[in-house]
Amino acid sequence: xxxxxxQHLSAAIFARLxxxxxxxxxxxxxxxxxxxxxxxxxxxxxxxxYREFNGWYFANFYEQEKMLADQPRMDFYHAAIxxxxxxGDRVIDLGTGTGILAAFAARRGAAKVYAxxxxxxxxxxxxxxxxxxxxxxxxxxxHSKDFVVDERVDVIVHEQMGDCxxxxxxxxxxxxxxxxxLKPGGLILPSRFxxxxxxxxxxxxxxxxxxxELNVHGIDYSCLERNRxxxxxxYHLRSSDxxxxxxxxGEPEPILSVDLHTVIETEMPxxxxxxxxxxxxxxxxxxxxFFRARVDEDLCLSSGxxxxxxxxxxxxxILRTDRDYFELGEILDFTLRVExxxxxxxxxxxxxxxxxIVPGSPVPATVG
Numbered sequence: 478x479x480x481x482x483x484q485h486l487s488a489a490i491f492a493r494l495x496x497x498x499x500x501x502x503x504x505x506x507x508x509x510x511x512x513x514x515x516x517x518x519x520x521x522x523x524x525x526x527y528r529e530f531n532g533w534y535f536a537n538f539y540e541q542e543k544m545l546a547d548q549p550r551m552d553f554y555h556a557a558i559x560x561x562x563x564x565g566d567r568v569i570d571l572g573t574g575t576g577i578l579a580a581f582a583a584r585r586g587a588a589k590v591y592a593x594x595x596x597x598x599x600x601x602x603x604x605x606x607x608x609x610x611x612x613x614x615x616x617x618x619x620h621s622k623d624f625v626v627d628e629r630v631d632v633i634v635h636e637q638m639g640d641c642x643x644x645x646x647x648x649x650x651x652x653x654x655x656x657x658x659l660k661p662g663g664l665i666l667p668s669r670f671x672x673x674x675x676x677x678x679x680x681x682x683x684x685x686x687x688x689x690e691l692n693v694h695g696i697d698y699s700c701l702e703r704n705r706x707x708x709x710x711x712y713h714l715r716s717s718d719x720x721x722x723x724x725x726x727g728e729p730e731p732i733l734s735v736d737l738h739t740v741i742e743t744e745m746p747x748x749x750x751x752x753x754x755x756x757x758x759x760x761x762x763x764x765x766x767f768f769r770a771r772v773d774e775d776l777c778l779s780s781g782x783x784x785x786x787x788x789x790x791x792x793x794x795i796l797r798t799d800r801d802y803f804e805l806g807e808i809l810d811f812t813l814r815v816e817x818x819x820x821x822x823x824x825x826x827x828x829x830x831x832x833x834i835v836p837g838s839p840v841p842a843t844v845g
Contacts (some may be wrong), residue, residue, distance in 0.1 A: 625657075
């Protein structure tokens with residue numbers, strides 16, 4: 478009996494200790510200036526950890542199902558490959574998954590397709606290729622940065638876009654293959670991308686204010702503003718629900734444009750600005766982050782929250798703000814500061830207002 482009580486007491490003490498350490502860890506990680514003094518995490522270890530997560534995540538059948546059932550996504554890639562891969566081309570399919578893009582390229586007449594993936598899903602891709610009599614595809618179990626080939630290829634096909642466009646290391650992975658293995662004048666599908674970060678109003682019945690903004694039947698929560706959470710993820714809302722956003726406050730324009738044929742990762746700007754004239758007056762609930770990919774002027778793919786033909790398996794992210802209200806014609810100035818493009822939780826944002834546009838207003842950045 479005494480031993481049982483000691484065991485119970487010990488378990489309770491260590492459970493509280495684990496919770497305290499977890500809270501302390503989250504508090505420290507939310508403070509970039511403090512974290513390096515306590516955590517010696519290198520870029521290499523961060524990349525290794527992401528590779529391990531990525532390999533596990535995309536081996537999951539459900540993740541593959543969502544992508545394959547995304548009709549706008551699959552129609553976009555099928556059309557792009559039919560238009561731009563020619564019989565006899567040598568092709569790299571980066572992050573092949575179940576091998577669907579490699580199969581499209583092979584059936585288009587590619588002489589050789591290197592289907593690269595470091596996930597366990599590759600064994601199923603081989604089975605599917607054999608079952609569907611897909612030829613001229615070599616499945617390569619490797620991370621793309623470790624892949625080499627004797628003869629450069631004509632085309633790189635990829636689907637490396639994350640919800641926030643850059644959060645699946647698209648620029649690093651594709652530009653590495655581009656520089657090492659793509660022929661001069663070779664093609665990347667898709668290559669042109671636009672990142673948007675638009676001020677939005679959330680549908681009234683769906684809006685969730687910050688805790689300190691609430692007054693519930695006379696109970697005022699404003700005293701909790703001094704206890705604002707420090708964890709970055711608290712200020713990010715992820716969704717793919719088209720009924721969540723009611724409207725943009727301004728007319729959407731990209732805050733950043735990149736072309737994978739020319740972009741250099743180390744030269745990507747880490748501070749971006751946008752200016753929006755308010756054309757839909759009302760409440761500001763945050764800034765919606767989404768992207769558009771373009772192959773031809775008439776062939777594009779969108780994750781925008783209000784785009785009728787959006788690709789549904791991608792989410793958009795809302796960078797939350799305290800509730801604010803803008804009148805018609807007011808000017809909203811927005812700044813996005815980025816520590817690492819691959820880590821949206823390292824992003825920080827702020828905004829201000831003006832009554833009219835003044836000379837010298839900042840414009841969207843373009844890379845590549």
